[in-house]
Amino acid sequence: ETGVTQSPTHLIKTRGQQVTLRCSSQSGHNTVSWYQQALGQGPQFIFQYYREEENGRGNFPPRFSGLQFPNYSSELNVNALELDDSALYLCASSLLQRGEQYFGPGTRLTVT
């Protein structure tokens, strides 16, 4: 196990709703990245937080937002859910921005 935990494990939401996913990074890791993994595909980078600031963003619309807290845990918020948002959401933490990343088990989001 990597020490990265995510909650909840599974979640079902209705189109148009909002969702918050949570991640606790490995102890001492100050960088958290979020990825979206659609079924049958590789993970896609959403954004990264470093010391509570968004440090970089992939090709995702503004309705995907996040937070990082002083203890380096993180949230991913998605507003106005669409059916295509159904995916496994992964967070990964690292000690340095270019250090080895440790992934959590993911949250499976289903939008109906």
Add this chain to the structure above:
Amino acid sequence: GESVGLHLPTLSVQEGDNSIINCAYSNSASDYFIWYKQESGKGPQFIIDIRSNMDKRQGQRVTVLLNKTVKHLSLQIAATQPGDSAVYFCAEDPGNAGNMLTFGGGTRLMVKP
């Protein structure tokens, strides 16, 4: 558990044989590459990495080869075991702030006992 890679390319090997998984990457500016293993119900697990100033790196039972000329990466697994069955992804770091990885599509490795 989670189903990962329902429609991915599949490599089927006999237990004890060597496996070679290939990956083409897209960004010639990428300077760091990683191989991940993902089992059902789990997040990707780091296997081995390589920086662009190297063309080969070896770990325990695994070797990564990098050919920058043709933007190709391969993962070799020696003496493949049933526990190696999983989906394997290569990932590239475009070299900006770091750890904002671009993943390939993945290959499912199936090991026959």
